[in-house]
Amino acid sequence: MTIRRLPLAIKAAALAGLTLASQAHAEGTLHFANWSDYFPPELLKKFEKDTGIHATLDAYDSNETLLAKLKAGGGAYDVVVPSDSFIEIFVKEGLLQKLDKSQLPNLANLKDKFKTLSYDPGHDYTVPYLWGTTGYTYDSAKAPGGKFEESWKPFFEPPEDFKGKVVALNSVDDMWAPATYYAGVDECTEDPKEAQKVLDLMLKQKPLLAMYNSDGTIERMAAGEVWMHQQWNGAYHRAHAQRASLVYVYPKEGIRLFIDNLAIPKDATNVKEANIFLNWMMQPENIAAASNFAKYNNAITGSEKFMDKELFDDPAINTPADKLDRLKPFKLCSPKSLALRAKVWTKLKK
Known part of the structure; x- marks a missing residue:
């Protein structure tokens, strides 16, 4: 299949499709750490079904706790969720690895206002998870x-x-x-x-x-x-x-x-699986499932089609114009x- 000359949106979709096709036969393990009660367990099961990768989920209660865990030995986790305000600290401490964007075609799904962010302008280390x-x-x-x-x-x-x-x-x-x-x-x-x-x-x-x-x-x-x-x-x-x-x-x-982000620790063991997970999470229906569970908005174009209407009806989630x-x-x-x-x-x- 030739995709080089397709328009960007179609090209990205085609690449995503190819990635998913290969993921369906993937094997391996993913150790994921996130804030407490911030990721739907059923979505992790869907990831396992879609990719064949076995996934585990650990929890922490603050950026400070995550910082201490990674300093003590980041090899325990393959994907973590630091907040915007801590990204510079994590990068300066050498705790995150640079992303291989060739493995992340779904970066094309980011909404315009999330394509350049002050704490990581080129998405060299992070991709947005949820914001609020x-x-x-x-x-x-x-x-x-x-x-x-x-x-x-x-x-x-x-x-x-x-x-x-x-x-x-x-x-x-x-x-x-x-x-x-x-x-x-x-x-x-x-x-x-x-x-x-x-x-x-x-x-x-x-x-x-x-x-x-x-x-x-x-x-x-x-x-x-x-x-x-x-x-x-x-x-x-x-x-x-x-x-x-x-x-x-x-x-x-x-x-x-605030914007919380997906990132790969410097000492991650399963980097291939981590990239597959980040790319998979930037599919509209997958990030929408996280939004529906945690009740926060996300940065992915097209996710609205899969999100609960009640989120848009709550002024705490959908900030009033005034x-x-x-x-x-x-x-x-x-x-x-x-x-x-x-x-x-x-x-x-x-």
């Missing part, structure tokens, strides 16, 4: 008057009766950005005095928190164990399905837009700035 926002959720049945203002204020300065009923995510990345937005500090500040403002804000909040925890956010809010939780929008959607009184907030000061200017994409900060926030986090968690 990190805001917070509260139970309107517990809020004074049934409603809080659309601000980070209720989260960082909750009412007295919310003491012990608020949970923050256990990640410097997730906590630093909103704290800087609310404190009026540049998130890439290199000024220790500005960083102290952020630390003071979080130290003031700390005694009011039930815990710092990035696992179990859905279950905790759905069960009513806590009344407010820093949360990703997809997690909110799943919790709201079980408790209708929950509200997701787009704070007026700004809300972090809230779009509140979305804050990832900013690449200097090493000095990153070191400063790491010190703040260490002091906070003492």
Whole structure:
């Protein structure tokens, strides 16, 4: 079959078809590690059926945990899912390998706005998985008057009766950005005095928190164990399905837009299988299954045809036009700035 002279879209489809045909007879193993409760088990079974590759799935609760795991020996995993804000760190530490794009014809399926991303402009190390926002959720049945203002204020300065009923995510990345937005500090500040403002804000909040925890956010809010939780929008959607009184907030000061990514660790054992998996995940019906499970959007053209309508009907997932200017994409900060926030986090968690 000659495909060199076909139009790009048709050429990509043809290449993808050839890749799938060869995958059907593939053999081998894939060790996949992802965030907790962020990938449908049935999709992994479909991958095994489509490719003949045996796949395993491990879980972690933060980028920091993944960083520690890879530093301890990345050979245990063939594909991992780091967030946009950690890609530079992983690359500088030599923990990711460059992608062989000749093995990834489905890169042609990326939506235009995801073809060049600040943290990996040429997709040399990553391809997008799912994306969303990190805001917070509260139970309107517990809020004074049934409603809080659309601000980070209720989260960082909750009412007295919310003491012990608020949970923050256990990640410097997730906590630093909103704290800087609310404190009026540049998130890439290199000024220790500005960083102290952020630390003071979080130290003031700390005694009011039930815990710092990035696992179990859905279950905790759905069960009513806590009344407010820093949360990703997809997690909110799943919790709201079980408790209708929950509200997701787009704070007026700004809300972090995040993109999680598929990447191959430097010491991966099964690189061929990893490439097959990345390419397979960029097929519209496969990434749509991940979106439908985790309740986050994705970066693949044509996936909408396979996605649940309820995702587009939820303003937490499909951001309203009047809230779009509140979305804050990832900013690449200097090493000095990153070191400063790491010190703040260490002091906070003492």
